[in-house]
Amino acid sequence: MGVDIPEGAIFYGKPRRRQPVEFTKELRAETVATARALHQLIQEGITPPAEYEQKKCSACSLLEICMPQPHRSVAAYLKEVFREATS
Numbered sequence: 001m002g003v004d005i006p007e008g009a010i011f012y013g014k015p016r017r018r019q020p021v022e023f024t025k026e027l028r029a030e031t032v033a034t035a036r037a038l039h040q041l042i043q044e045g046i047t048p049p050a051e052y053e054q055k056k057c058s059a060c061s062l063l064e065i066c067m068p069q070p071h072r073s074v075a076a077y078l079k080e081v082f083r084e085a086t087s
């Protein structure tokens with residue numbers, strides 16, 4: 001009584017682009033492994049740090065909430081703000 005679902009799609013909101021995804025045997029196995037790892041993180045109460053990837057993050061709608069770039073020091077932040085204010 002199973003239903004064969006050979007593919008799905010990811011819709012990227014900002015560029016408004018639809019990317020088809022073939023549900024291969026390997027992708028299904030990776031998805032199950034990732035779900036198990038996620039369940040383990042939740043059970044352990046661990047939130048891993050976000051990892052910035054230019055290609056993915058620059059088009060991600062969560063970028064301003066996620067803030068995956070390494071945090072700058074306060075001194076570097078103030079230096080940049082001062083430079084912008086005086087230029």
Ligand code: SF4
Pocket residue numbers: 050051052053056057060061062063066067068
């Ligand atoms: S901004 Fe955050 S959620 Fe979005 S792709 Fe980057 S790391 Fe992932």
